[in-house]
Amino acid sequence: MKKYQNYINGEWIDAKSGKTFTSINPANNDDIIAEFAYSDESDINEAVDAAFEKRLMWKNTPAPLRADVFYKVTAKLEERKETFKDVIVRETGKTNVEAMGEVMRAINVIRFMAGEATRLAGETLPSQQEGVIGYTKRVPHGVVGIITPWNFPLGLAASKTTPALVSGNTVVFKPASTTPLISVMYVQLLEECGLPKGVLNFITGPGKPAGDVLGKHEKVKAVSFTGSTNVGTSLGKVVTARGAKMQAEMGGKNPFVILPDADLDLAVEHIILSGFGECGQRCTATSRVILHKDIAAEVTSKLVEATSKITVGNPADSNVNMGAFIDENQVKNFEYYVEAGKKEGAELLIGGNRILSKGRDKGYFVEPTIFTNVSSDMKIAQEEIFGPLLAIIEVDSFEEALKVSNDIDYGLSSSIYTNDMNKAFNYLENVESGVSHVNMPSIYSEPHFPFGGMKCTTIGPREQGKAGVQFYSETRTLYLKP
Incomplete structure (x- = not known):
């Protein structure tokens, strides 16, 4: 049986415990897809440390060069869309049409978010003081934690990691344990397209240790989560209590x-x-x-x-x-x-x-x-x-x-x-x-428009569109008097 590892600091490595778990085809329980690393707190801490070490290097990489990685990803993903589609069908239980729809949506959102690299704009405003130049710029938070669900494993990995990385953050990415293979393939694609070591770190395994570590870790400055309302609300309280940024998309009715x-x-x-x-x-x-x-x-x-x-x-x-x-x-x-x-x-x-x-x-x-x-x-x-x-x-x-x-x-x-x-x-x-x-279905959305809810559905800023980049960066105001 094929065995897949964590990806930390540019290396594929086993979980420190040596433990693994299996993923199965929900349409046929006899079809065991693969084994994956069963990570605990020590693995997640190692991933955070690797992301923290590379945060300044990636922040100082010009944004258009950061985007070049993702333009390459869209081209490769377009070439391999049938392969990715087949894995989504096998791993999630979606039909061929639904799985291909997710692949194409991932391509569209990556392409749009890569374009945002050239639109990370601030503004220059007139000062009330003579000789003073005042302007703003957007800067990354640093290390960002990303936790994705099983229902759109490729689409949500793309819509969260792309704006986070294009904005200049380094990332610790934890996918759902029921759909880890498509996430592994996505990370492999980023590696193939030239994403530097340590910029994205990937761990698999149960959700609780990942949520606990990413929620409480002082080096993690922002967390993006999609999943159940109960988990998202609890995680949001932990993250915001220490002053970090939280984005959560949760339930709907x-x-x-x-x-x-x-x-x-x-x-x-x-x-x-x-x-x-x-x-x-x-x-x-x-x-x-x-x-x-x-x-x-x-x-x-x-x-x-x-x-x-x-x-x-x-x-x-x-x-x-x-x-x-x-x-x-x-x-x-x-x-x-x-x-x-x-x-x-x-x-x-x-x-x-x-x-x-x-x-x-x-x-x-x-x-x-x-x-x-x-x-x-x-x-x-x-x-x-x-x-x-x-x-x-x-x-x-x-x-x-x-x-x-x-x-x-x-x-x-x-x-x-x-x-x-x-x-x-x-x-x-x-x-x-x-x-x-x-006169349109409730499921309809486009990647260049903001996405999110009201009431207990959403915590923090919207995903997608310009709002997606705005969550993963913050505004600095700068004054200069020559």
């Missing part, structure tokens, strides 16, 4: 509103895409479908019909629409919320079961699921499920649809389908979400 004048077929198509794509394992996935009563029956019928046509199975097969959950824990979490929906009085229209039929008995497959007769206070309408479960809530008016949309602790993404532009703009102005859409 995203509403999808449909008004009577909408294109109902388009809306149904986009609900299927947003709610069941990637098994609903996206923070931007549609979770609550809010239907005006006048079209609720028609839309519900269309949704059930479309859902019944979804093929669940081996994600490598071209005829499969929905692949596998990432692991057994996600299956159990899904089953818990199906039972919770039933107990609280919601009506199960379709799905709700784990799939164990021949050919799918060795993977983590579940049925796409729809509940109706859901009230806004039910668990399946309030708590993040991170699975293919839609909760249909009927409302009497646009005003009630807006109220229900906001009746939640999360605030990441939202969508409304209507041809009434007054109501569309009213919704955009008043819905409590960081990313909002009109």
Whole structure:
């Protein structure tokens, strides 16, 4: 079996404990992908020290030269996109189409963020004192910790490490333990494209020691995290308590509103895409479908019909629409919320079961699921499920649809389908979400626009766009009197 190591100070090395862990294919548990280094606090401290040692060298490297590494990465990744796609399918359970979408998004975000190297601009302002020149410049923090999740292992590695490194920081990167191989391949690509030793340091293993060390370590000046709300909130308290910078993207419970004048077929198509794509394992996935009563029956019928046509199975097969959950824990979490929906009085229209039929008995497959007769206070309408479960809530008016949309602790993404532009703009102005859409899926975003949420979804500045670079750098004000 192939064995992969940590990457510290430009060398691939075993964990100090000598321990390893394995990664498996979620669509076929018999397919053991590889072994990886099981890192503990000592490995992470070594990675931090290596990053700290190289921080001034990398900071003083001209920004356009830092960007050159990533232009090379985009070219190589474009050449090898099929290879990267196949590994994402095998490691995450995504379909071929979904995996290729992640590769292409990674290419786009790396290309955009590399371009930001020539736009790390300050400004020159007139001074109130004669003979004084005043100006600002952006400078890196130093050592940055980056912790990424399993649902977009390549996309989020790219969208976090690229702005961090282009801005002049050195990095300690810890990926999710369920999807380490695609992260190893990404680091190997950076090494191949000329990233100097020690600038990026990579460790694999359980999340707790990494979070503890990166959260508390005085040499780590900023931490970027994507994952669960509980972990992100706890980590944020530790990081900010010592005055370091924190960025966290966490949960979502995203509403999808449909008004009577909408294109109902388009809306149904986009609900299927947003709610069941990637098994609903996206923070931007549609979770609550809010239907005006006048079209609720028609839309519900269309949704059930479309859902019944979804093929669940081996994600490598071209005829499969929905692949596998990432692991057994996600299956159990899904089953818990199906039972919770039933107990609280919601009506199960379709799905709700784990799939164990021949050919799918060795993977983590579940049925796409729809509940109706859901009230806004039910668990399946309030708590993040991170699975293919839609909760249909009927409302009497646009005003009630807006109220229900906001009746939640999360605030990441939202969508409304209507041809009434007054109501569309009213919704955009008043819905409590960081990313909002009109007649577009809740999962839609572009890498040059800021991405992030409101309420308990996000801590700190936005990711992507210029905001991504701004988190990884800070402003200095400089006065000069010749």
